[in-house]
Amino acid sequence: METKEEELFLCQLFGQDCRFVKFLNNTGRPVKLSSELKMVNNSNMRWTSSVTILPFSSYTWRFLGESSDSVVSCLLPDPYTIAFTNQYRWNVCYMDTDDTEPIFIGHKLKSIELQELKEIPPNGSRIVPLHTSSKEPASLKNLVLDYITRNKSCTEYEKLEIPDALKSKLTNLYSDYEELRTIIPTCPRCQEIHEL
Numbered sequence: 001m002e003t004k005e006e007e008l009f010l011c012q013l014f015g016q017d018c019r020f021v022k023f024l025n026n027t028g029r030p031v032k033l034s035s036e037l038k039m040v041n042n043s044n045m046r047w048t049s050s051v052t053i054l055p056f057s058s059y060t061w062r063f064l065g066e067s068s069d070s071v072v073s074c075l076l077p078d079p080y081t082i083a084f085t086n087q088y089r090w091n092v093c094y095m096d097t098d099d100t101e102p103i104f105i106g107h108k109l110k111s112i113e114l115q116e117l118k119e120i121p122p123n124g125s126r127i128v129p130l131h132t133s134s135k136e137p138a139s140l141k142n143l144v145l146d147y148i149t150r151n152k153s154c155t156e157y158e159k160l161e162i163p164d165a166l167k168s169k170l171t172n173l174y175s176d177y178e179e180l181r182t183i184i185p186t187c188p189r190c191q192e193i194h195e196l
Protein backbone atom coordinates (compact mmCIF):
# COMPACT_ATOMS: atom_id res chain seq x y z
CA MET A 1 0.00 0.00 0.00
CA GLU A 2 1.32 3.38 -0.95
CA THR A 3 0.79 6.38 1.27
CA LYS A 4 1.11 9.80 -0.23
CA GLU A 5 3.55 11.80 1.80
CA GLU A 6 2.45 15.41 2.21
CA GLU A 7 4.93 18.12 2.93
CA LEU A 8 4.20 20.05 6.12
CA PHE A 9 4.56 23.81 5.99
CA LEU A 10 4.93 25.97 9.10
CA CYS A 11 2.30 28.38 7.75
CA GLN A 12 -0.35 25.62 7.83
CA LEU A 13 -0.43 26.14 11.60
CA PHE A 14 -1.13 29.89 11.38
CA GLY A 15 -4.96 29.72 11.37
CA GLN A 16 -7.32 32.12 9.58
CA ASP A 17 -7.48 34.99 12.08
CA CYS A 18 -3.95 36.40 11.93
CA ARG A 19 -3.24 40.14 12.15
CA PHE A 20 -0.75 41.83 9.83
CA VAL A 21 1.44 44.91 10.15
CA LYS A 22 3.07 45.92 6.88
CA PHE A 23 6.24 48.01 7.08
CA LEU A 24 7.17 49.99 3.94
CA ASN A 25 10.81 51.00 3.72
CA ASN A 26 10.76 54.48 2.14
CA THR A 27 14.16 55.50 3.57
CA GLY A 28 16.07 54.53 0.41
CA ARG A 29 18.58 52.42 2.43
CA PRO A 30 18.46 48.86 3.83
CA VAL A 31 17.08 48.81 7.38
CA LYS A 32 16.91 46.36 10.25
CA LEU A 33 13.57 46.04 12.03
CA SER A 34 13.51 44.25 15.38
CA SER A 35 10.69 43.38 17.70
CA GLU A 36 10.59 42.79 21.42
CA LEU A 37 7.74 41.23 23.38
CA LYS A 38 7.97 41.78 27.13
CA MET A 39 5.48 40.24 29.54
CA VAL A 40 3.95 42.87 31.82
CA ASN A 41 3.86 40.58 34.86
CA ASN A 42 7.32 39.14 34.36
CA SER A 43 9.91 41.42 32.79
CA ASN A 44 12.39 38.52 32.67
CA MET A 45 10.24 36.96 30.00
CA ARG A 46 11.04 38.60 26.71
CA TRP A 47 11.30 37.47 23.10
CA THR A 48 13.01 39.27 20.25
CA SER A 49 13.26 38.78 16.51
CA SER A 50 14.48 40.84 13.60
CA VAL A 51 14.29 41.14 9.83
CA THR A 52 16.00 43.23 7.18
CA ILE A 53 14.01 45.28 4.67
CA LEU A 54 15.50 46.43 1.38
CA PRO A 55 14.90 49.98 0.07
CA PHE A 56 11.39 50.54 -1.31
CA SER A 57 10.40 47.01 -0.26
CA SER A 58 8.01 45.96 2.45
CA TYR A 59 7.84 43.33 5.13
CA THR A 60 4.58 42.08 6.57
CA TRP A 61 4.75 41.17 10.26
CA ARG A 62 2.29 38.43 11.10
CA PHE A 63 0.63 37.86 14.47
CA LEU A 64 -1.22 34.65 15.22
CA GLY A 65 -4.94 34.77 15.96
CA GLU A 66 -6.80 32.98 18.71
CA SER A 67 -7.57 29.92 16.55
CA SER A 68 -3.97 28.84 16.54
CA ASP A 69 -3.12 26.69 19.56
CA SER A 70 -0.12 24.86 18.32
CA VAL A 71 2.35 23.10 20.59
CA VAL A 72 5.24 24.32 18.49
CA SER A 73 4.42 27.96 19.23
CA CYS A 74 8.09 28.79 19.82
CA LEU A 75 8.60 28.48 16.06
CA LEU A 76 5.56 30.54 15.14
CA PRO A 77 4.91 34.28 15.02
CA ASP A 78 3.80 35.96 18.26
CA PRO A 79 0.12 35.58 19.23
CA TYR A 80 -1.68 38.91 18.76
CA THR A 81 -3.64 38.98 22.02
CA ILE A 82 -0.55 38.25 24.11
CA ALA A 83 1.41 40.88 22.19
CA PHE A 84 -1.34 43.52 22.46
CA THR A 85 -2.01 43.01 26.18
CA ASN A 86 1.68 43.04 27.09
CA GLN A 87 4.50 45.28 25.84
CA TYR A 88 5.32 44.86 22.16
CA ARG A 89 7.76 47.25 20.55
CA TRP A 90 9.55 47.54 17.20
CA ASN A 91 12.86 49.32 16.76
CA VAL A 92 14.27 50.33 13.42
CA CYS A 93 17.77 51.41 12.36
CA TYR A 94 19.94 51.51 9.25
CA MET A 95 22.02 48.42 8.54
CA ASP A 96 24.89 50.83 7.88
CA THR A 97 26.29 50.99 11.43
CA ASP A 98 27.86 54.43 10.72
CA ASP A 99 24.46 55.92 9.94
CA THR A 100 22.96 56.67 13.32
CA GLU A 101 20.27 59.09 12.07
CA PRO A 102 16.99 58.05 13.67
CA ILE A 103 14.33 56.70 11.29
CA PHE A 104 10.63 57.55 11.46
CA ILE A 105 8.55 54.43 12.10
CA GLY A 106 5.00 55.59 11.48
CA HIS A 107 4.78 58.93 13.31
CA LYS A 108 7.46 58.04 15.89
CA LEU A 109 11.26 58.24 15.80
CA LYS A 110 13.23 54.98 16.17
CA SER A 111 10.56 52.83 17.82
CA ILE A 112 6.83 52.26 18.03
CA GLU A 113 4.63 50.07 20.20
CA LEU A 114 1.97 47.73 18.87
CA GLN A 115 -0.57 49.42 21.17
CA GLU A 116 -0.01 52.72 19.31
CA LEU A 117 -1.47 51.18 16.13
CA LYS A 118 -4.94 50.68 17.67
CA GLU A 119 -6.46 47.24 18.01
CA ILE A 120 -6.40 45.20 14.79
CA PRO A 121 -9.46 42.98 14.06
CA PRO A 122 -9.00 39.29 13.04
CA ASN A 123 -7.49 39.11 9.55
CA GLY A 124 -7.05 42.90 9.62
CA SER A 125 -3.91 44.86 8.82
CA ARG A 126 -2.09 48.15 9.44
CA ILE A 127 0.50 49.89 7.27
CA VAL A 128 3.51 51.54 8.90
CA PRO A 129 5.81 53.58 6.61
CA LEU A 130 9.50 54.04 7.44
CA HIS A 131 11.01 57.45 6.49
CA THR A 132 14.28 59.31 6.96
CA SER A 133 14.24 61.66 9.94
CA SER A 134 14.18 64.67 7.56
CA LYS A 135 11.51 62.95 5.40
CA GLU A 136 13.90 63.72 2.50
CA PRO A 137 15.47 61.01 0.29
CA ALA A 138 18.74 59.41 1.47
CA SER A 139 21.85 61.36 0.38
CA LEU A 140 23.32 60.65 -3.05
CA LYS A 141 26.60 59.65 -1.37
CA ASN A 142 24.89 56.98 0.72
CA LEU A 143 22.87 55.73 -2.24
CA VAL A 144 26.04 55.35 -4.33
CA LEU A 145 27.91 53.59 -1.49
CA ASP A 146 24.95 51.23 -1.05
CA TYR A 147 24.82 50.55 -4.77
CA ILE A 148 28.53 49.70 -4.97
CA THR A 149 28.44 47.49 -1.86
CA ARG A 150 25.40 45.58 -2.96
CA ASN A 151 26.34 45.13 -6.62
CA LYS A 152 30.13 44.84 -6.72
CA SER A 153 32.44 42.30 -5.14
CA CYS A 154 35.15 43.55 -2.74
CA THR A 155 37.86 42.91 -5.31
CA GLU A 156 35.96 45.13 -7.77
CA TYR A 157 35.61 48.13 -5.47
CA GLU A 158 39.22 47.92 -4.30
CA LYS A 159 40.20 48.83 -7.87
CA LEU A 160 38.05 51.98 -7.92
CA GLU A 161 39.93 55.27 -8.10
CA ILE A 162 38.47 56.82 -4.97
CA PRO A 163 40.00 58.19 -1.74
CA ASP A 164 41.13 55.64 0.88
CA ALA A 165 38.63 57.01 3.38
CA LEU A 166 35.81 56.03 1.04
CA LYS A 167 37.37 52.62 0.45
CA SER A 168 37.43 51.94 4.18
CA LYS A 169 33.82 53.15 4.39
CA LEU A 170 32.97 50.61 1.66
CA THR A 171 34.77 47.85 3.60
CA ASN A 172 32.67 48.60 6.71
CA LEU A 173 29.50 48.70 4.69
CA TYR A 174 30.39 45.44 2.98
CA SER A 175 30.46 43.71 6.37
CA ASP A 176 27.30 45.53 7.60
CA TYR A 177 25.44 44.25 4.53
CA GLU A 178 26.76 40.69 4.84
CA GLU A 179 23.33 39.22 5.58
CA LEU A 180 21.80 40.88 2.51
CA ARG A 181 23.92 38.54 0.43
CA THR A 182 22.35 35.46 2.05
CA ILE A 183 19.06 35.03 0.30
CA ILE A 184 16.46 33.26 2.41
CA PRO A 185 14.11 31.33 0.11
CA THR A 186 10.40 32.11 0.26
CA CYS A 187 7.95 29.41 1.35
CA PRO A 188 6.62 27.52 -1.70
CA ARG A 189 3.15 27.32 -0.09
CA CYS A 190 2.48 31.00 0.75
CA GLN A 191 5.50 32.90 -0.72
CA GLU A 192 6.30 34.48 2.69
CA ILE A 193 9.63 34.17 4.44
CA HIS A 194 9.21 32.15 7.66
CA GLU A 195 12.24 33.32 9.55
CA LEU A 196 10.48 34.71 12.62
Ligand SMILES: [Zn+2]
Binding pocket: 009, 010, 011, 012, 187, 188, 189, 190, 191, 192, 194
Ligand atom coordinates in the same frame (compact mmCIF):
# COMPACT_ATOMS: atom_id res chain seq x y z
ZN1 LIG B 1 4.30 29.43 4.12
